[in-house]
Amino acid sequence: MLNITNLQKTKLRLPPMALYIHIPWCSRKCPYCDFNSHERVKKIPERNYVEALIADIKNDLHLVQGRKLSSLFFGGGTPSLFTGSSISKVIQSAEKMIGFNDDVEITLEANPESVTPRKLQDFYQAGINRISIGVQTFSDQQLNLLGRMHSSHSAIQAVEMAKTAGFKRINIDLMHGLEGQNVSSALNDLQCAISTEVEHISWYQLTIEKNTMFFSNPPKLPDSQLISEIQEHGSQLLQSHSYEQYEISAFAKPRKQCTHNQNYWQFGDYIGIGAGAHGKITLNNEQTLVRTLRKRQPNNYLEKKNKGEKKCMSIEIPQRPLEFMMNVLRLKDGVPLKYFSERTGLHESHISKIIINLKKQGLMVDTEKQLLTTPLGFRFLDTILNRFL
Ligand SMILES: C[S@@+](CC[C@H](N)C(=O)[O-])C[C@H]1O[C@@H](n2cnc3c(N)ncnc32)[C@H](O)[C@@H]1O
Ligand code: SF4
Structure with a gap:
């Protein structure tokens, strides 16, 4: 945990x-x-x-x-x-x-x-x-x-x-x-x-x-x-x-x-436009992460007074490790470990104990620089993700 x-x-x-x-x-x-x-x-x-x-x-x-x-x-x-x-x-x-x-x-x-x-x-x-x-x-x-x-x-x-x-x-x-x-x-x-x-x-x-x-x-x-x-x-x-x-x-x-x-899977940024579109943005000036969401129903979205309108919700710190892992571990080659700190704003030490345990159990590959599942881990992604809850 x-x-x-x-x-x-x-x-x-x-x-x-x-x-x-x-x-x-x-x-x-x-x-x-x-x-x-x-x-x-x-x-x-x-x-x-x-x-x-x-x-x-x-x-x-x-x-x-x-x-x-x-x-x-x-x-x-x-x-x-x-x-x-x-x-x-x-x-x-x-x-x-x-x-x-x-x-x-x-x-x-x-x-x-x-x-x-x-x-x-x-x-x-x-x-x-x-x-x-x-x-x-x-x-x-x-x-x-x-x-x-x-x-x-x-x-x-x-x-x-x-x-x-x-x-x-x-x-x-x-x-x-x-x-x-x-x-x-x-x-x-x-x-x-x-x-x-x-x-x-x-x-x-x-x-x-x-x-x-x-x-x-x-x-x-x-x-x-x-x-x-x-x-x-x-x-x-x-x-x-x-x-x-x-x-x-x-x-x-x-x-x-x-x-x-x-x-998207590397936890990169994207602007989402159109009815119901969501986006994910790193705000460097404020050092925060936000998700954006636009009105879902085409008629509501198209109402003149809503033009350009969207909801913004910040991705709070406790949510970030799981959200990051849910995306990047879908990739068969994983991502460089440094993406964790660069893209969540959290130090790598926060996940290091969990990663060590996952490596011991053969669910993640024992490399220094990459976050990468083993073929077994890739088949049981939910088991891995549960550790970041
Ligand atoms: C945005 S959707 C639709 C794209 C396009 N309108 C179409 O139907 O071909 C993209 C893809 O998601 C997949 N998809 C949609 N609903 C799904 C479901 N319930 N389970 C698995 N795949 C689904 C389909 O393969 C679909 O082509
Ligand atoms: S309703 Fe059918 S055609 Fe439309 S987005 Fe869904 S899968 Fe594609």
């Missing part, structure tokens, strides 16, 4: 800065999804929303503290419902007001049914240089059970259209642990994704979340033994095609990891 009395502080350093842009509308709400996404009923107020996003950037400029953006991520909902011109306005405003690093990564999440060759070209022209396509599964029967609007064929077409539009950096989102799935059908999904030769595959285990249709009417999912088998064989298959697992659900070809997500 962590001793939270007399916590000795060190100086917080500014980590890299990213920008998350939330687009909260979808053509239809999927029965498993608890993201802040709303089925569009009328026409999406796209122009107003883009204005509100730009107002959010303006209002958060004081949080930037001289940094340029290392990544931007348009997440959803379904950002590909927006036009290239709207996306371009947001990118240009961010560049003008904050500025970009030379190798800035700009990702947009796209649903297969909402893209056309023209639209993908527009996104590419707008400055999107990485596209994440939500495929979920290549089985038409499973797509149906998941309430998806696209087919396996249109998913493959979307990937091909993205390549033709010029995208070199493509991710495919897949889920496993689906109703009636066995090892062979889960591997078939991965094999289809591998065949497209994309550089990145996100492979999530389906979880049943509160406030979803699957929660009130749950499908019969594979048991934990079968899930473990699917995960073991799936990781092996991905690895044999040189997709390295670098986070619990993320696999990438060498040096093709997602900068934006890596920054």
Whole structure:
């Protein structure tokens, strides 16, 4: 257990800065999804929303503290419902007001049914240089059970259209642990994704979340033994095609990891704009850490009087070690030990006893400079995290 009395502080350093842009509308709400996404009923107020996003950037400029953006991520909902011109306005405003690093990564999440060759070209022209396509599964029967609007064929077409539009950096989102799935059908999904030769595959285990249709009417999912088998064989298959697992659900070809997500897991900083978006910021001048949160309901968020408004909550000192560990230990290679003091403002001595014990139990690797789990520790992350409560 962590001793939270007399916590000795060190100086917080500014980590890299990213920008998350939330687009909260979808053509239809999927029965498993608890993201802040709303089925569009009328026409999406796209122009107003883009204005509100730009107002959010303006209002958060004081949080930037001289940094340029290392990544931007348009997440959803379904950002590909927006036009290239709207996306371009947001990118240009961010560049003008904050500025970009030379190798800035700009990702947009796209649903297969909402893209056309023209639209993908527009996104590419707008400055999107990485596209994440939500495929979920290549089985038409499973797509149906998941309430998806696209087919396996249109998913493959979307990937091909993205390549033709010029995208070199493509991710495919897949889920496993689906109703009636066995090892062979889960591997078939991965094999289809591998065949497209994309550089990145996100492979999530389906979880049943509160406030979803699957929660009130749950499908019969594979048991934990079968899930473990699917995960073991799936990781092996991905690895044999040189997709390295670098986070619990993320696999990438060498040096093709997602900068934006890596920054998030390394306890880096990000500004969150749009309905329900949250951010995490190091305030160097005050030596504090804050989380920001914007209004969740698109209508409330869009009310004129709220323009740019957000809630700020400080991450108090006793919470910081657990919050830090919950992020960084998801990374297979961990992070340099010095990030702990630089990014929490607490001296390393506060966790050293716990780390020594975890190393003795074979859950963390016995290195001086890196915070890193062993393969056993990676499988039992919750056991490790409990020690930082
Ligand atoms: C922000 S979401 C949605 C992106 C996009 N709208 C789509 O549906 O393709 C990003 C990814 O989270 C995953 N996801 C969503 N709900 C999930 C759940 N309940 N369990 C596991 N993964 C989930 C899906 O793979 C999804 O593509
Ligand atoms: S999974 Fe994607 S498309 Fe489905 S409701 Fe959630 S955000 Fe929208």
